[in-house]
Structure formats: C-alpha cells, structure tokens
Amino acid sequence: MTTFDIKDDFYLNNKPFKIISGSIHYFRVVPEYWRDRLEKLRNMGCNTVETYVPWNLHEPHEAQYDFSDGLDLVRFLKIAQEVGLYVILRPSPYICAEWEFGGFPYWLLRDPKMKLRVTYPNFMTKIERYLKRLIAEIADEQITRGGNIILMQVENEYGGYANDHDYLRSLAKIMRESGAEVPFVTSDGPWGDMLENGSIPELALPTMNCGSKIADWYKRLADFHGEKRPLMVMEFWIGWFDAWGDAYHHTTSSETAATELRAALTGGSVNIYMFHGGTNFGFTNGANYYEKLAPDVTSYDYDALLTEWGDMTPKYLDFQKVISEFTEIPQIPLSTQISKKAYGSFKLTNKVSLFNTLATLAEPITSVTTQTMEELGQGFGYIYYQTTIGKARPITDFRLVTAMDRATIFVNQTWLATQYDQEIGEKLEFDLTEPDNQLGVLVENMGRVNYSVKMTHQFKGIKDGVVINGAFHTGWQHYALPMNNLEKVNFSADWQENVPAFYEFDLEIAETADTFIDLTGWGKGFVTVNGFNIGRFWETGPQKRLYIPAPKLQKGINKIIIFETEGQYQNKIILTEKPNLGEVKCLNVEQ
Template identity: 55%
Template sequence: MGSGTFEIRDQFYLNGKPFKIISGAVHYFRVVPEYWRDRLEKLRAMGCNTVETYVPWNLHEPQRGSFCFEGMLDLTRFLEIVQDLGLLAIVRPSPYICGEWEFGGLPAWLLAEDGMRLRCTYPPYMNAVKQYYHELFRILTPMQIDHRGPIILFQVENEYGAYGDEEAYLEALRDDIVQNGVTVPLVTSDGPWGDYLTNGSLPEALPTANFGSKADLQLDILRQHVGDGPLMCMEFWVGWFDAWGDEKHHTTNIAASAADLNALLQRGSVNIYMFHGGTNFGLMNGANYYKALAADVTSYDYDAPLSEDGELTQKYQAMRDVIGTYTKLPPLSFSTKIEKYAYGLQTVSERVSLFSIVDDLSYSLESPWPVSMEKVGQSYGYILYRSSLKKDTAVGKVKLIGANDRAQIYFDERHFATLLDHELEAEHEIPEAFHHSEQMDILVENMGRVNYGPKMEAQRKGINNAVLINRHGHAGWQIYRLPMNSEMAACIDFSKEYRAGLPAFYRIVFHIEQVADTFLDMTGWGKGCVLLNGFNLGRFWDRGPQTRLYVPAPLLNRGDNELIIFETEGKSMQHIHFEASPGLG
C-alpha cells in the first residue's frame, strides 16, 4: 500500500474521497496470534473496512521500564496482517482503556507509589505515561496511513468524561501523542449522557459516542458536539459482558442490533464493539464496582457477531446483511483451518496442598505489618500472609483493614472463614475451637481490578493496612507472592502432602495425536485457575455462568500436555472433561 491520507472535514475522507468507516473491534491481546488472520478475514467478510483495537499498557509494560511487544503482544505483526488484508485500523492507545480489562489497562505497579493519582496531570502518573508512549509510538507512528501503514485514527484517552473533567490532562495527552510523531486525525469517545461528551472532548479531536441502542437519539445528541463534522459511534455495543454470579450469559436482540446498525450507517460511521471479544487469558479480567464487586468472567464472548472461539453467529449474518446494503461484500472464504474436538475425560494423576509447598513456590518476605501485592512487586494472582500466634492468648476476634478482594482465613491450616468484598469490612467472632491456634494464614485473591469509575484508585490488592486480632494490630508476617504463572508452576513439588478441603494444586497429563480447539469443562470444581503447558487459561468458579474454558489449538502440543489446576475451596474431582462446544448458559 502506498502512502495515503485520511482527513476529517464535513465527513471522513480517504485519499481525498468521502469514506464511511465500517469497523469492528478485535483486541489482539485477547486472541492467540495464530488466529489473528482468521478473525480479521471474518471481519472483512462481514463487510467491514476497518478494525479497531485498544492497546493494554499493563501487558506492554508489565514492570516499570520493561517492555514487551512479542508473541500475543506483537502489535506490529497484528497491524501488518490488517494491512495485508486491505483493512484500515483505528488504534486506541490510551493509558486507560476500560474494556472490562484488568485495571482498565493501567499497570498495577502504579499503585506501589503512595499518593498515586490516576488519569490526571499528577506528575508521577504523567511521567510514567510519557515513558510508555515513547516506546509505544516507536511502533505505532510508522504504521500510520501517511507512512504507508493502515492506521487512520488515534483516540485520546477513553470515556474520560465519565471519570473527570480536567481539560489540561487531555491536552497533555494530545500534545504527547503529537510529539511522538502522530499525524493522522485524533478522536475522543464518551457516552452521550449528561455532561460526559463535554468533559471528555478537547480541541482538534473529533468527539465520537459510545452506546448500544436508540441510535438516532444518540446521534442527535452527538451532532450538538461535532457541529458540521462527521457522526461516528466509536463503540456500538452489540452485546455485553458477564460477571461471576450472573444468572446467565448476556445476549442481545439480534433484530434490534441490526436495526440500530442500519440507522448508524445511514447517518455516519460505526465501530462494532465487539466484533470478536476473545478471552481474558492470564487473570486479565476486569471488574465493576457500584454497590458491590462484580468481577468479570474469563470469557469475553460478549455475544459478539464472531463468538469467542471464532464461529460465525446469527448476529454475524444479520449484520452482514445490513452492511451489504452499503458496500460490496467479499466472499465467505477463510484461509485458516480450525477444528473443534472433545478430548473427553482426563484423570488427575497428582495433587498437593498449597500449605505443603508454599516455601517452594515463593520465598517469603518478612514484614511487621501486612502490605499490598503492589508494594511487594506483584501484580496478579494470589498472595498469602502467614503469622505465628501467641499460645497463651485466646484469639477471639479478627478484622482485616484495607483488604481486597477475597480472603480465606485459616488457623493451624483449618479453614475459619472466606470473606468477599463487603464481608472484609466487618469484625468476625472466632469460635472457641480456634482460640489457641499457633499459626494464622490468610490467602487473598486479586479477582480483577476495577476497570471503570471512581473506585480505580482504591485497587491495591491483598492486605494494605493491618490485621486486627482482639481489636489490636497484629505484627510479624511472612508474605508469599503467588502469581500463578509458568515460573511458579515449575516449582510445584507433587511428592509432598495433600490434605482434602484445603487450597491445592492438581496435575493432569494427557496425550493427544491431533490438536484442535476444545473447551475445558470445570463442572464439579470450586474456584481457581488453570495453567495449560504453562499458559494461564484463566479463572473458573462454580458460581457460573461460565463453566468451560476456551482452549485454542495453538496452546496444545501434539503428544503430551500438562494441566495444572489451582483450586481454593477444597472442592475438586478425580477428573476433568474436554468438550467441543463452549456451553455458555
């Protein structure tokens, strides 16, 4: 592709000609790289001419100053495939992306600093953004359309009007983006409600709107903010996400979504959110917090036109029919052969209790008082706090101060209580059977940092203040970091003791001759996460609605494969099942 131009005037112009953006969202970091081409080919076949993606800061800079743009994070390769297929790209590289993603894409290490303020001109935050942008735009700037690449638009921040109203912050981000060589047009996106669009807009960036219904009404509101400029829905929500404990998998009315899509295309441009949701691999699900914590499930199927495992749905066909009235449709022809297979029952061969091997998994940090995950250099997973108790003192009451999100308390390795969210705020009476215990263990799970709203600055995980015993602070703690990654899994010694009813690891080795997509059914298991050949597939929980974890074929080996299940409730089975369908309820 030669160098081109993209302009915003009374409408969008591609190489000087009017252009209607028909885009769909595909997050490269929620899809294994081997399937990027397949998902993008299916986007193009639905009639889309553009793909939109967020960029997750927390994955690209997992530790401060350490950057990763390889494997599932090879953004250059993703954009090269986009261009190879004749598609254009909208990139939203905001420090904050929301996206039902852990901490809205912000890196957890920001919270290691006391006094950190997010999404504002607080200098330590802005300095971190600046350093990240310096690395990120080395990749993105050469991929702009006027540099012979596919990128036509960049977004400044994301739904900022629902969070704050500091125009100087948006201006600082815009200036930094431009200083890093961005020359294509800039946009903002906000919900068309209240003063969100006013708060989130800034000069020299086109306001766009995010909504899922009542297209004509929402576009009328947007018109008041764009003047004579083009109308665009940056996030046309055609589905929704699921949280643990929801009654069922969320779906939307296909006919209504198709009708709204038609209304949008009649008057302007659109980005379908999501075209393909993908998966929150690696404990990367986010959470919402209104009256209570609502942590998102591992699947990000979103009831999108393309399912989590890449299948064309009835919604896909309905939207393709609508788009076909506005543009010529390519054939439904795809180059990647993807098969599904049920590998059936696989048996647990080894098991070991967490408490038996915790010193093998993590060297303990000594601290007078409990400190948060972030303060000990950990971002995700679980953290264990262990302390000795005085034999001659009856432990009658316990209260955790500054704890998030879910804590399991043990006395002498006997389960006392599991506390979630608001339960962590209360003082708890301890039964007499535990009064003279010699050891206390508290296993705390980061269930996913909140990704939207005013609770974002209160997302330190673990215990960030104190453990009160008999209403006074208890000192003397060993802290074990348990990130549930491949390095930690390699240290599991299954020859040590297993005790039923306690948090434990389970190992399953299975042999296959052919690799295919499959679904790991966790029915009968309690709560935890699963690693396949060292790759963290995500969380499971018998609360539902998700009961099966998607396993893309590229994660499997022809020959032997290893599953390691970490289960925290003492609820396990002798086996698991692999099925050929997602089983979303």
C-alpha cells in the same frame, strides 16, 4: 501517498469515506488466530478494525516493555493490512474494556499519592515514557507512512470520569511529539455532560459510544459539533459482558441490533463493539463496583458477531446483510484451519496442597506489618500471609482491616472462614486450642476495577493489617503467588483435604484442536495448559467451561494444572467440543 483527513466528512485520498469497523482486541486472541478473525471481519463487509492497546501488558513492570508473541502489535497491524483493513488504534492509555485496572499497570499504585487520569505530575511522567515507547513501535504503520492506521484515540470515555481538559490536551501533545501523525478522536457517551467533559474539539474529533437510539444521539452529537463534521459511533454496543454470580450469559436481540446498525451507517460511520470479544486469559479480567464488587468472567464472548472461540453467529449474517446495503461484500477464502474436538476424560495424575509447596513457589518476605500486592511488586494472583499467633486462648475480636478482594483464613492450616468483598472486616470469634498456633490468610486479587470512581483505590491484599483481640498483630511472612511459575510445584509433597491445592493431569493426544474443559464439581481457581494460564473458574457461574485454543496444545503429552482454593475437586477432567456460556447459536461454516 495515501491520505486520510477529517473535514466535514472522513476523506480517504480526498474522497468521502464511510468507516465500517469492528472491534477485535489482539490481546484477547491467540496470535495464531488473528488472521482468521480479521478475514471474517473483512468478509462481513468491514473496511476497518479497531483495537485497544493494554498498557499493563506492554509495560508489565515499570520500564520493562513487551511487544513479543501475543503482544506483537505490529504483526497484528500488518496482517490487518494484508487482509484489506484500515485500523483505528486506541492507545488511550486508559482503555476500560472490562480489562484489569482498565489497562493501567498495577505499579502506578506504588506511589501512595497517585492520582489517575488527571495532570498529576508523576502520572504524566509515566504516561509520557510509555507513549513514546509505544508510538515508536507503531509509527511506521500509520497511513502517512504507508501503513493502515487512519485514526488514534486520545484517552477513552473520559467525560464519564473527569473534566480535566488540560490532561487531554497534554496527552494529545505527548502523542504528537512522540510521532503520531494521523487524526485524533475522542469517544464518550452522548448523555449528560460526557461530551462536554471529555472532548477537545480543536485537537480531536468527538465521537460517541452507545447501543441504542442512535438516530436520536446523532442529533445530539451534531448539535455538539456546531458545524458540519463527521458523525461516528466509536463503540456501537451490540452485546454485553458477564460477571461472576450473574444468573445467565447476557445476549441481545440480533434484529434490534441490526436495525440500529442501519441507523448508524445511514447517518455516519460506525465501529461495532465487539465484533469478536475473545478471552480474558490469565488474571486479566477487570471488575465493576457499584453496590458490590462484580469481577468479570474469563470469557469475553460479549454476545458478539463471532463467539469467544471464533464461530460466526446468526447476528453476523444479519449485520452482513445490513452492511451490503452500503458497500460491496468481499469474499476472502478463510486461510486458517480450525476444528473442535471432544478429547474425553483424563484421570488425575498428581496433587499437592498449597501449604506443602509454598517454599518452592516463593521466598517469604518478612515485615512487621502486612504488605499489599503492589508494595511487594506483584501485579496479579494471590498472596499468602502467615504468622504465629501464640498460645491456646479465646479470640473474641478477629478482623482483617482494609483488605481486597477475597480472603480465606486458616488456623493451623485448617479452614476457619472465607470473606469476600464487603464481608471482609467482619468480626470473627474462635478458640485457639494448640500450645502454639499459626494463622494463614490467602488473599486473591479478583481483578482491579476498570471503570468509575473506585479506580484510585485498587490495592490488593491486606493494607492496614489484622486485629487479634483488639490489637494489630505484627510479624508477618508474605508469600507472593503470581502463579507464573507452576513448574516449581512440588507434586511429591503431601496433599490434605479441604485446603487450597494443585492438581495435575497428563493428556496424551494425537492431534490438536480447540476444546473446552468442563469444571463441574470444582470450586474456584484457575487452569494452566502447558504453562499457559487459560483463566479463572468459579462454581458460582455463569461460566462453567473454559476455552482451550488448539495452539496451546501439542501432539503427545500435555500438562494441565488446576489450582483450586475451596477444597472442591474431581479425580478426572473432561475436555468437550461444546462450550457452556448459555444459549449461544453458531453457524456451521467450512473453514
């Protein structure tokens, strides 16, 4: 039987073992490309792959689980084993990862008293149920049972959030009792009180996350251990992520990163974050909030060793060279044929305004006061709030009270104002001119915050209400729009200018290949390809094109639907072979 142990070092079958790992999030890569990415990881010299596990995808609605298709974690683990890779699994349940709500499912917030990441009873009950289901799914993939999982992580960067050690011990106990047999680790930044706050050394090996000064931080970690234990950088940050509104795509120095990699491997073990970032498909991007809301873009390229679309970069070769100083580099033939294609331009087929197809997309839910997305049982997307607001008169005090994240306000289906983040709640003044007037507010969930103190306040929609001339207005219809049913859009209905609308394009192609849709001239929204949501776009940038993996296309007719909220659209779309993330250098490699 194969064994893996943590003593003064890592031991595989009782022999010292240096973990050389890279991060790939299976849920950010189409499953048809899992093997390709894992083969490239092995060919760089890595012996291990690390992945988070997103609770919010595997339990999208309470007690409803999904481990199918792109969420077939066991299939990912088995492919990794076939390629020759061990696995570090990080089920957490909190993952951060620049992922929507840090991996927490939205429905936790249906408890108005919910406290996250501490021993709040209702939170612990839901965690226990989920972890039992998850570990039952992957238990046989542990190295103790002939699989390839060698480590599991308890929580994630907990020392940067709180210091409830009873919570950490409870998680470890739940995981053990649910069937987790391999050694446990924790990971935290090595600065401040993070190691002290987030570690349970008697149950899990403390490791550290950082991107520079690794030799110095190893000394801090060794001092924290107080005895000879293995040193490991669980997240060696070699790039960074982009937020909407950033001036440019973030990149880092390959030479500097390679130097730090050498230091990490000289002193211990390493997991490279990210080896391959992938894509925030659909509405899965997270957000940060410090001075203001900063939602992440659709691409999770991260300036990683593989690009978002899987090409090897010069940084890949630099890292491969360093790794070759510590281990033999294998040569596995790449088994997945991947190509890119510029399909050219395609003319608009159909268009319809949101207002004229609302009834086909959602049944209105009526209530006296406004309801949040969580109260409506909705995780992602938009809500359209609609109400009648009476006769012609001046409105001298109009306010949205406690709402998130971006609200577009209409009177009689004509745009009045758009408020985003800190602008929401600003007073508006306007005149109603019709005998009877209708108010509509389209609110978009831009991605729940995935890190730090704002996490417990991530309801979306309008929480407290709408003030009209100094008083809360009552009597609302809610159209929940998760946008997962666009086959119901009625393109035979009317379209009108300068309002949110759906735009349909039919693409006839003879072969499938990776491609990129250019959204220059479009305002804000998202794109679906044959029913699959490839992600958000926004003219604010820096991302201007969205990645379409070949497996989401088909020979013959393909249907692309774009939902756009600003009234800015084009009569054609262009599919090109070139991305637009900024300066991204790739290697031309035959596959």
